[in-house]
Structure formats: C-alpha cells, structure tokens
Amino acid sequence: NKATMAIDRRYVAGEIDNRLYGSFVEHLGRAVYEGIYEPGHPLADERGFRKDVMEMVRELQVPLIRYPGGNFVSGYNWEDGVGPVSERPRKLDLAWLSTETNEIGTNEFMEWCKAVGAEVNMAVNLGTRGVDAARNLVEYCNHPGGSYYSDMRIAHGWKDPHNIKTWCLGNEMDGPWQIGRKTATEYGRLAAEAAKAMRWVDPSIELVACGSSSQTMDTFADWEATVLDHTYDYVDYLSLHSYYGNRSGDSANFLAKSLDMDSFISSVISICDYMKAKKRSKKKIMLSFDEWNVWYHTGADNPNRWAVAPHILEDVYNLEDALVVGTLLITLLKHADRVKIACQAQLVNVIAPIMTEKGGAAWKQTIFYPYMHVSVFGRGTVLQSQVTSAKYDSKDFTDVPYLESVAVLNEEAGEVIVFAVNRHLEEALELDCDLRSFEGIALLEYIVMDHDNSKAGNSAGSPNEVAPRQGSGAALSDGKLTVRLPKHSWNVLRFK
Ligand code: AHR
Numbered sequence: 272n273k274a275t276m277a278i279d280r281r282y283v284a285g286e287i288d289n290r291l292y293g294s295f296v297e298h299l300g301r302a303v304y305e306g307i308y309e310p311g312h313p314l315a316d317e318r319g320f321r322k323d324v325m326e327m328v329r330e331l332q333v334p335l336i337r338y339p340g341g342n343f344v345s346g347y348n349w350e351d352g353v354g355p356v357s358e359r360p361r362k363l364d365l366a367w368l369s370t371e372t373n374e375i376g377t378n379e380f381m382e383w384c385k386a387v388g389a390e391v392n393m394a395v396n397l398g399t400r401g402v403d404a405a406r407n408l409v410e411y412c413n414h415p416g417g418s419y420y421s422d423m424r425i426a427h428g429w430k431d432p433h434n435i436k437t438w439c440l441g442n443e444m445d446g447p448w449q450i451g452r453k454t455a456t457e458y459g460r461l462a463a464e465a466a467k468a469m470r471w472v473d474p475s476i477e478l479v480a481c482g483s484s485s486q487t488m489d490t491f492a493d494w495e496a497t498v499l500d501h502t503y504d505y506v507d508y509l510s511l512h513s514y515y516g517n518r519s520g521d522s523a524n525f526l527a528k529s530l531d532m533d534s535f536i537s538s539v540i541s542i543c544d545y546m547k548a549k550k551r552s553k554k555k556i557m558l559s560f561d562e563w564n565v566w567y568h569t570g571a572d573n574p575n576r577w578a579v580a581p582h583i584l585e586d587v588y589n590l591e592d593a594l595v596v597g598t599l600l601i602t603l604l605k606h607a608d609r610v611k612i613a614c615q616a617q618l619v620n621v622i623a624p625i626m627t628e629k630g631g632a633a634w635k636q637t638i639f640y641p642y643m644h645v646s647v648f649g650r651g652t653v654l655q656s657q658v659t660s661a662k663y664d665s666k667d668f669t670d671v672p673y674l675e676s677v678a679v680l681n682e683e684a685g686e687v688i689v690f691a692v693n694r695h696l697e698e699a700l701e702l703d704c705d706l707r708s709f710e711g712i713a714l715l716e717y718i719v720m721d722h723d724n725s726k727a728g729n730s731a732g733s734p735n736e737v738a739p740r741q742g743s744g745a746a747l748s749d750g751k752l753t754v755r756l757p758k759h760s761w762n763v764l765r766f767k
Contacts, residue, residue: 272698274660274674277705278687282655285608287679289334290437292646293392293614295562296380297341299367299621303375304580305629306619307383312630320383323633327625328387328618331639332646335437337392337561337614338380342366344442345398345450349408352376354427365450368573369581377412378424381433390436392479392561392614395469397441397461398451406468409438413473437477437612439561440465440502443484443512445494448571455494459501466505479508479559479612486513486535492542499546499556508559508612511539514622515595516567522591522725524665526694526759529598529675531667532563536606559612563599565592565638566622584621589728590737590759593637593720597692597761598675600645604690605677607653615642626731634734640720641690644739644763648688651681661700673700674756687712689764693756696725700756706766707750714752715767717742721760739763 296302310319339347343366351360351373359373377393384391393412395405407420412433414421421432440462444453453461458481466478480502483491495509513532517525536558543556568586575581586592596615603613615638619625624639660672676691687709693700706712719742729736745754745764756762 272661272673272695273701274658274672275703275705276676276678276689277657278654278678278689279708280654280680281708284605284653284655286652287604287607287650288611289650290612291603291607291610292333292642292649293335293337293561293612294331294333294618295337295341295614295616296618297621298339298343298347298364298371299341299617300583300585301580301620301627302617302623304372306627308375309627309629318379318382320386321627321633324619324625324627325387327633327635327639328389331624331643333387333389333618335392335612335614336384336389336618337394337439340366340394341442342449344394344396347396348400349377349396349404349411353378353411353423363577367583368576370577370579372579378427378429381429391433392437392439392612393435394439394442395465397444397458397465398449401461402465402468405465406472409469409472409476413476436475437479438469439479439481439510440506441481444481445488445490446484455490455497456501459498462498463502463505466502470505477508478506479510479561480506482510482512482539484512486531486538492538495539495542496546499543503546503550503552503554503556506556508557509539509543511535511558511560512562514562514564514566515599516565517591518567521666522696523663524667525591526594526598527665527668527671528595529602530671532599532602533605536560536602536610540609557611558606558609560603560610561612561614562616563613564616564622565595585626586622587728587730588636588638589726590637590720590722591725593641593737594692594694594759594761596638597641597690598694600641601675601677601690601692604645604649604653604679628731632731632734634729634731637728637737640739641761644718645690648681648686648763648765649679649690651679651683654678654680674702685767686715687766691756691762691764693758693760693762696759698758702754702756704752704754705750706747706752709750709766712747712750712766714745714747715765716763717745717754718763719757719760721757725759
C-alpha cells in the first residue's frame, strides 16, 4: 500500500480565506442553552457563558460562526432576541418543535463571538419574513447610530456597531421542512430584493444566496441556476450543504464520501460559471459550504415536544467519523480557490466537536482534532501537489485513493504542512513525499490520530480515548520524506 506526493512551492492552487474554517451555532437542541450558555454552571462567567467551552472554541481558532440557524432562522423574529431579557417572549420554534426562551439573542451572541475571537456569519429570515426585517437587522447591527434601529441597539447597551460582514440570505429555502419554503423563482426574487436593500444600508457587507439544501434534491442544479439568474448581480456567494453518514455500516464506502463532496463542489462551480457566461458578467460567484459534517448517528426528530433545549442531534463521533471529517476538510482546501467560506455544522452539542453535560464537564469529540489541526495550521495558500496512490472500489465509488492529502504553504509562519488520511482499514500506507523545491526544509512535527478500533470515541468519562499523538518514523533526507501512515489514521506533517 504505497503513495507518493510531490509538492512544489511555485504551484499555487488557491489562497485560503480563513472563513473556510467556520463553524455554526444554531438555536437548536443544546447548542446555545447548556452549550455555550449555562448560567449557574460552576465555570460560567458573569454573563453566563461557559468558560470551558469558550476555551475549547479558542483552541479551534474558529474565525467565523454562522448564526442563528439553520432551519430555526426561517421562523425567527430577531426583535424577540434584543432588549431587556425579562421582556423577551418565549416562543414556539417550529423548526425543532422546541420552546425558544430568547435569553440569548443577537447582542449576547456577538459578545460571545468577540470573547472567542470569531466573526459572525449572520443569517436573515427569508422564510416567514422578508426585505424589511432583513434590512432592519443590518441597520440594527451595522449602522453606527442616528437612526431608529441603530439607536435601538445603542439603547440596548451596544454603543459600537457589530459590523457584521458576512450575511446569509435565508436557509435551505427549497426544503419541504423549511418554514416558508419557496420555489426557486420566489426565493430568487426575494433574495435579490433583500440583498439590494441590505447592501443599501451597508455597502460593505457580503451576501450568500441559498443553493439547494443538498445535491440529492430533485431540483438541484435548476434551483442554483434560477436563483443565480435573479441574484447574480447582488450576491457574492452561493451556498452548499451536505452531511455524510455510514448508515449501512460500510466503512470503506463511508471513507470515500469526500469524493461526493468534491464532485458536488465542481458541479456548483460549473453552474456559477455557466451563469457568468450567460450574463456576460465579469464577476465570479464564490462558494460558501456553510453546512457540512458527518451526521447520521441521530435523526432530526424531537420526541420531547416544546421542551427548552432538548437533547437532539447529539451525535457521538468515532475515529472513522473523524477521518471522514479530515477528508472533507482536505477536499474543501483543494477547492480553496472557489470555496471561500465553509461552516462545519455545528459547534457545541448539536452534531458537534464539543460536547457538554449540564452542570458538568465539557469534552472534545474525535472530530474536534482534524478541524483544529486544519484551522490552526492550514492558513496561507494551498499548493498543487502531484499525488499517486493505491486505490480501491467501494459500493458507490470507483478509484478511491487510499491516500487523501493536501499541502499548505503558510508563508507567515514559514511552514509547509501536509494533511493526510490513510483510508485503508487494515494496512499502513508507505508515503514518499518530494519536497525538494523547499531548500533546507526540515521536519518540525508529525502528529497522528489513530486507534486500533475505528469505532472508538470519546465521552465525559473517557475524554481522551481518541486523541492525537506524536507520530514516529517520519524521516526527511535531501528534501525527500518517507513516512508510514498507520491504518485508518489522520496525519499532520509540519515542515519548516
Ligand atoms: O445543522 C442542522 C440542520 O441541518 C440545519 O438547521 C439545517 O439547515 C440543515 O437541514
């Protein structure tokens, strides 16, 4: 089982926008309440934010967090979440059949993001609401003062504008599960008009139009084309969403699913560029993969109707899931020239790298680690590497390389980083990597995450069962690296 990589500093595949390492916090289950916010918890700060959770989010160096949904946003009135907390309404959230207390709203979430060093990717409600609520929210958040909504923010205690740069025009508007679902034409028109008005309030903002809620929707591709036909001149990004799972217990097939993400991205690029040609436009639409992850251990049902912060979508991840997350991150990086924003869905408790117990511990799931490594080390430019690898066929894919890898040049840190997954379930992979274009380069660190049992995971009682360790046996001589990547493993090689 062998593979080779040749990396040359002269061949750049794409500049990485740091927002590629975004995440997502939705008012869903225990993501907000009992997740980021739990007043009364021994580790809560004076605002009620859990310090242990904040610390882990900082470790991930999350640059951007999508908020407040997701499906939730399509029924959300942002005005319910601002002003004195005691006056905020308790509302039925029809997306997750829960009760929303509105204790946390826009301003509190902005405060929390500031504390963890992240920007917000704010979604507006284009399900039950429209242009007016959207432009008012931009005014509330971004206008310095001297107008009705900006003065309202100041009166609520936030003197300085939040200056939110990235905005989503609704969420998954093609989905039958969405409150206020629309046809592509209905949505395209609404998104264009909302975008116009929002940008009139603040010309500096960037806007994301909704693509299909997944590649498997019957309307996929037509939806994208129609929406872009209406919005092309007004938006900067088109969104993609995709979740992957292993319901049939076919691990070889599951581990190949990043190939699906790869072809999904290529298809959406083609549609964007077709619309560019059709419109004779000079502008290129970029991609925002603003929901992606492994999600299949739990469903979306809430058996605890109208509960506050019910335990839903609390997937417990294993090593195999982390490897898939690693391959998905590598795939996003390979498309860094067009995918400028991506949000792992989600951040805390809900299909998340971080889990918490009410009143108790917080711990890192297996998927925390590839996300952290790529976010922390993978800044700069993606280099085009030449890769050969032994391959296999699985149920849905042919020619799946055992090696999934990407190389990043971080000029600021003076580092080259290789991220690699060995998909093989039984055998190690002998990797030869040619780095001769980097004169005098040395191996700084080899990190590996593996486990004998690919189904092993972490829990409150056993938080470090699956965690990265220092790898051994990597040798670099005359610019040529040889390393043995263990079976089903996640690997990070740092060179300086
Ligand atoms: O991330 C969970 C949900 O998945 C989001 O609310 C929705 O947009 C998607 O269907």
